[in-house]
Amino acid sequence: MTEAEITEKVIALVTPYVKNRKALSNITPDTTFLADLGINSARLVDIVLAFEDEFGIEVSDDAADSIATVGDAVALIGKLVP
Amino acid sequence: MTADEVLHAVPQQEPFRFIDRIDEIDGEHIVGSYAFKRDEFFYRGHFPGDPVTPGAILIEAMAQTGVVALGIYLAAQELPVAELPQWITFFTECQVEFHLPVLPGERVTLRGEKVFFRRMKLKSRVELLLADGRIGAEGTLAGVGVKRGR
Numbered sequence: 392m393t394e395a396e397i398t399e400k401v402i403a404l405v406t407p408y409v410k411n412r413k414a415l416s417n418i419t420p421d422t423t424f425l426a427d428l429g430i431n432s433a434r435l436v437d438i439v440l441a442f443e444d445e446f447g448i449e450v451s452d453d454a455a456d457s458i459a460t461v462g463d464a465v466a467l468i469g470k471l472v473p
Numbered sequence: 474m475t476a477d478e479v480l481h482a483v484p485q486q487e488p489f490r491f492i493d494r495i496d497e498i499d500g501e502h503i504v505g506s507y508a509f510k511r512d513e514f515f516y517r518g519h520f521p522g523d524p525v526t527p528g529a530i531l532i533e534a535m536a537q538t539g540v541v542a543l544g545i546y547l548a549a550q551e552l553p554v555a556e557l558p559q560w561i562t563f564f565t566e567c568q569v570e571f572h573l574p575v576l577p578g579e580r581v582t583l584r585g586e587k588v589f590f591r592r593m594k595l596k597s598r599v600e601l602l603l604a605d606g607r608i609g610a611e612g613t614l615a616g617v618g619v620k621r622g623r
Contacts, residue, residue, distance in 0.1 A: 433565035433617050436594040452592055 392472055397446075397465045404441045405461075408434045420462025446472050474549045480505075482545050482557060483537060488514050491534035492583070498546050501587050505538035508580040516577055526575040531601055531610050536564055539585025539599035540616040547590045548618055562616040565594070569612030573603060580604055593618035 402418060409415055410429030414422065424430045430438070439455045442448065442464065448471040458464050474482070476495040483492055497504040509526055516524035541562045549557060575581055581601050588596040596615040603609045 431565070433563075433594060433615070436589075436591050436617075437596075440589060440591065455592070 392446075392469075394465060394469060397468050397472070398461065400445055401442070401461060401464050401468065404445060405430065405438055408438060418461055420460060420465065422461045423459055424461070424464075425459075442468060448472060474546055474554065479542050479546050479549075483542050484558075484561060485537055485541070489533070490537070491530065492537045492542060495538075495542060498543065500547065500550070503538055503543040503546070503585045504582065505542060505585075506580055506582045507534055507538075509575060509577055511577040513577065524577050526577075526579075528569075528571050528610070531571065531575060531581075532567060532569055532612075532614070534581065535569070535583055535585075535599040535601055535610065535612070536567070536614050536616065538583035539597040540564065540595055540614050543585050543587065543597060544590070544593075544595040544616060544618060547587070547595060548593065559621055560593075560618045561621050562595075563619050564614070564616045567612055567614040569610055569614070571610045573607060573609045575601075575603070575609055581609060588613065 408430045414427050422428060425432055439450050443450055446468050454467055458467060476498050479498060480495045491507045492505050493507050495503065495505045515527055515530060519527050544562050545557060548560065581603060583599060583601055585597040585599045588598060594615060594617040596613060599612060599614055600608055601610040
């Protein structure tokens with residue numbers, strides 16, 4: 392799976408939780424889930440579980456803690472996808 | 474933890490406690506219940522002369538069983554029981570549908586089923602059943618355990 396494909400899926404998975412809808416049109420690898428997209432921190436667990444289901448991976452709690460930006464998520468998923 | 478120990482550990486107290494029994498609990502589900510007293514504080518205003526339990530209170534009852542109590546049971550499998558009082562559950566989200574009114578004096582059964590428990594966040598499917606078994610409300614509720622003082 393290419394980085395672009397992972398990025399597209401990551402954006403689709405987080406979109407239902409995004410409060411700052413304007414930021415959706417200008418997502419870069421540096422876009423943060425909390426500050427930029429306005430996602431409630433309690434939803435990060437739901438998002439990590441969605442990543443696991445979508446990509447067939449297992450994300451440890453420590454790895455989940457390292458996800459702050461869209462780029463972080465894409466890089467982590469890229470490493471974990473079979 | 475036993476059902477009684479979990480019931481005792483639920484931190485909400487009168488006049489904002491809406492769980493008085495836990496009949497079943499394990500790592501996947503819980504069945505609790507609560508009998509709404511005829512003199513609950515909110516009936517005076519909701520509505521004068523025609524009391525009915527507010528939907529917001531039904532959601533709270535669903536959360537106290539399906540998220541707080543079940544969450545305590547699940548957290549006790551990951552934390553030392555002595556540490557549990559240092560934690561409190563913050564309600565994070567819910568999507569609930571109401572079907573039938575709950576009147577003063579009615580006992581409701583609250584049946585919760587774990588959707589996931591991860592990183593101290595519990596999401597549950599919860600049904601509120603009336604005494605005759607009909608569904609009064611149902612939905613998905615979630616909360617996260619947070620250490621007090623944070």
